[in-house]
Amino acid sequence: MEFIYQDPYPILKDDTQYRKITSDFVKTEKLGDREILTIDPKGLELLAQEALKDVSFMLRTSHLEKLRAILDDPEATDNDRFVAYNLLQNAVVAIDGELPSCQDTGTAIVMAKKGENVYTGVDDAEWLSKGIFNTYQERNLRYSQIVPISMFEEKNSGSNLPAQIDIYSKKGASYEFLFLAKGGGSANKTYLYQQTKSLLNEKSLDAFIRAKIMDLGTSACPPYHLALVIGGTSAEANLAAVKKASAGYFDNLPTSGNMAGQAFRDLEWEKRVQLICQQSAIGAQFGGKYFTHDVRVIRLPRHAASCPVGLGVSCSADRNIKGKITKDGIFVEQLEVNPKRLLPETAPHLEEAVEIDLNQPMTDILKKLSQYPIKTRLKLNGTLIVARDIAHAKIKELLDAGKPMPDYFKNHPIYYAGPAKTPEGMPSGSFGPTTAGRMDVYVEEFQKNGGSMVMLAKGNRTKDVMNACKTYGGFYLGSIGGPAAILAKENILSVEVVDFEELGMEAVRKITIKDFPAFIITDDKGNDFFANL
Numbered sequence: 001m002e003f004i005y006q007d008p009y010p011i012l013k014d015d016t017q018y019r020k021i022t023s024d025f026v027k028t029e030k031l032g033d034r035e036i037l038t039i040d041p042k043g044l045e046l047l048a049q050e051a052l053k054d055v056s057f058m059l060r061t062s063h064l065e066k067l068r069a070i071l072d073d074p075e076a077t078d079n080d081r082f083v084a085y086n087l088l089q090n091a092v093v094a095i096d097g098e099l100p101s102c103q104d105t106g107t108a109i110v111m112a113k114k115g116e117n118v119y120t121g122v123d124d125a126e127w128l129s130k131g132i133f134n135t136y137q138e139r140n141l142r143y144s145q146i147v148p149i150s151m152f153e154e155k156n157s158g159s160n161l162p163a164q165i166d167i168y169s170k171k172g173a174s175y176e177f178l179f180l181a182k183g184g185g186s187a188n189k190t191y192l193y194q195q196t197k198s199l200l201n202e203k204s205l206d207a208f209i210r211a212k213i214m215d216l217g218t219s220a221c222p223p224y225h226l227a228l229v230i231g232g233t234s235a236e237a238n239l240a241a242v243k244k245a246s247a248g249y250f251d252n253l254p255t256s257g258n259m260a261g262q263a264f265r266d267l268e269w270e271k272r273v274q275l276i277c278q279q280s281a282i283g284a285q286f287g288g289k290y291f292t293h294d295v296r297v298i299r300l301p302r303h304a305a306s307c308p309v310g311l312g313v314s315c316s317a318d319r320n321i322k323g324k325i326t327k328d329g330i331f332v333e334q335l336e337v338n339p340k341r342l343l344p345e346t347a348p349h350l351e352e353a354v355e356i357d358l359n360q361p362m363t364d365i366l367k368k369l370s371q372y373p374i375k376t377r378l379k380l381n382g383t384l385i386v387a388r389d390i391a392h393a394k395i396k397e398l399l400d401a402g403k404p405m406p407d408y409f410k411n412h413p414i415y416y417a418g419p420a421k422t423p424e425g426m427p428s429g430s431f432g433p434t435t436a437g438r439m440d441v442y443v444e445e446f447q448k449n450g451g452s453m454v455m456l457a458k459g460n461r462t463k464d465v466m467n468a469c470k471t472y473g474g475f476y477l478g479s480i481g482g483p484a485a486i487l488a489k490e491n492i493l494s495v496e497v498v499d500f501e502e503l504g505m506e507a508v509r510k511i512t513i514k515d516f517p518a519f520i521i522t523d524d525k526g527n528d529f530f531a532n533l
Contacts, residue, residue: 006260008301009241012252016322018331021050028173028327037118037173041127043330044120047323048131051179051332052108055321056100056141058335059091060248063225063318066293067091068342070223070284077288081348082377083480084223084284086517087316090483091339094430098140098423099485102221102317103430105141105420106181108132108163111244117173118325125165136160140429142420142505144184156504177323178249183315185435185458185481186220190242190312192235199307200230205269210276212311213291217530218282219435219459221481223290224313228273231300232308238300242310245296247320253298261301269297285458285480286519286529287375316482351377353517358382358413362453365413369454369475372520374529378477380516384415384456386509388434391500392442395451405449408498408510413454413477418505419495420484428492428511432484433458436476440465447472456518460530470526478521478529491516 025043029036070076070084094101110128120127136143136159145157170176193212199205209228216224227245232238241263244250254264277292284290302308314320322333354372358365359382385408387395399405416436420429436457443465446452453474458481465476491513499508522528 004260006262008261009250009263010254011250012254015252017334018322018324019334021046021330021332023329026325026327026329034117035173037115037175037325037327039118039120039175039325041120041122041124043325044124044127045131045134047177047325047330047332048110048128048179049134050131051177051321051323052132052135052181053139054332054335055179055181055319056105056135056139057094057097058337059101059318059339060320060333061336063293064088064091064336064339064342066223068344070290071344071348073289075289077283078348078350079286080284080288080290082350083286083482084290085348086480086483086486088339088343090486091336092343093485093489095337095339098426099430099488100139100141100420101319101430101485102183102482103142103418103420103432103484104144104183104185104317104434105136105160106183106319107145107187108136108160109180109182110163110165111178112165112167113170113176114167115170115172115174118175124167128165129161129163132163133159133161140421140423142418142429144505173327175325178244178247179321179323180243180247181317181319183317186313186315188435189216189220190239191215191310192239193309193311194235195307195309197307199309206272206276208309209273213276213280216311216313217437217460218285218481219437220313221285221315221317221458222282222313223284223293224315225318226273226277226292226295227298227310227312227314228269228295229298229300229310230307231302232310233301233303235308238308238310239312241298241300242312245298246312246314249320250296250298257299263298263300266297266299270295273297286478353377353379355379355381358384358513362411365454366473366475366524369520370524374520374523374527374532376520378518378520380456380477380518381514382512383412384511384513385409385412385498386415386417386511388416388418388506389438390503390506391508392439394500396442396445399445399449405446405451406499408508409446409451410453412510413456414452415479415511416455416457419488419509422495426488428488428495430484431488431492431495431511433479433481435459436461443474444468447474461522461528466522466526466528466531469522469524473524475520475524476522477518479516479518487516
């Protein structure tokens with residue numbers, strides 16, 4: 001048998017539109033009969049800085065056009081349109097460069113391919129990290145990276161570093177990049193299923209996909225760009241392909257396999273999985289057709305004894321951007337600069353929302369909410385307490401020590417969130433909800449002690465939360481995941497820290513809100529929107 005080798009991921013073309021940042025920092029030199037592209041490391045710093053800046057405040061045109069398509073689709077539900085319209089409005093606010101599109105400004109990830117004839121003379125990861133550092137320092141982004149001091153002691157790095165930087169080699173004299181800002185919500189919705197050959201038939205694969213799609217839920221802010229990768233020479237290779245596929249990086253792969261084991265897109269199964277997602281009725285967070293914008297199904301070679309299957313998403317904050325350095329200069333992918341053009345002239349018609357005054361005593365708030373069924377759309381006005389993971393753990397420590405729960409946890413609804421930095425002259429930085437499920441373990445004990453009686457966040461929750469709400473008379477309200485910038489600009493009037501100030505973005509805050517959109521997801525009778533799907 002003859003030796004065969006080819007690029008395992010043969011991307012057939014690059015139809016990305018780029019904008020030129022500069023012609024500086026690059027030059028070509030001769031080394032024998034080879035032309036060497038020499039890059040001043042300051043060029044790496046500049047590229048990373050520009051890419052992370054752009055992707056924090058702008059989105060791809062193709063992504064935004066898919067949101068507009070939801071508004072134009074007569075089969076879309078009111079909930080689909082409501083979410084899509086809010087996400088387009090959010091993009092219009094974020095484009096000003098003050099409020100990032102999502103408050104979780106993510107882990108900075110860089111995947112790069114460095115040509116053999118490219119010379120920098122430095123540790124490239126260090127200079128790329130410096131560019132990332134600059135953007136997070138200079139812009140109104142959030143520091144989300146927690147570093148371990150010991151096994152159990154952690155601190156916020158205060159810079160959003162370290163970044164994840166993976167650099168590969170390739171032929172030629174160019175340097176190619178994919179930058180991602182990956183929030184915790186979508187990162188947590190990445191799954192690896194170790195399967196076998198028995199999966200690889202039409203009936204089994206269809207049943208498997210229908211079951212596993214439900215694992216995604218809505219906490220990662222749909223509509224999603226979904227990636228399903230079947231096969232892989234290792235589990236690590238499979239999950240790396242999931243991330244790149246969800247970012248659109250593999251869109252121009254071939255559409256059939258060969259004896260060299262090339263990766264390919266299966267267009268038939270992409271259509272089938274998209275239909276399965278539509279039939280799930282999860283929709284754009286609160287029911288409907290648009291659980292996903294689109295689906296990528298990638299088939300990879302595998303070891304005979306294993307068949308890894310990876311599932312993951314890019315969320316409504318679809319923060320993926322390419323870059324490149326060639327002899328002609330430094331370039332970054334051109335994102336949409338005028339999202340306002342995609343907004344319809346009039347907002348989609350919706351039934352009037354129920355207004356809830358949060359400045360009433362908690363018993364009155366609960367009595368009011370009890371009058372309405374799940375899926376009821378609300379407008380919230382008044383005071384919320386903001387607390388997320390570490391604050392919940394701190395309050396549990398108080399209860400475990402026999403100390404009382406703070407009154408603010410009893411007197412006000414609890415919003416699971418953590419803000420980005422506040423722009424000068426504004427009351428709040430970007431301030432959307434975080435994933436509710438991470439706080440599920442606290443709900444029963446907290447409600448038993450009179451706290452967390454009304455909770456506001458994103459995503460589905462466990463049966464334990466439904467049981468606790470039924471037992472203690474509590475409610476879980478769903479907030480739209482994704483439009484953090486417009487919430488900060490239009491719905492949040494004031495923010496003040498009330499406890500655990502040392503925790504930074506994890507501190508407990510009191511915020512005043514107006515016309516804050518929400519839905520009843522879990523009620524005091526044990527009903528739950530997601531349980532009915």
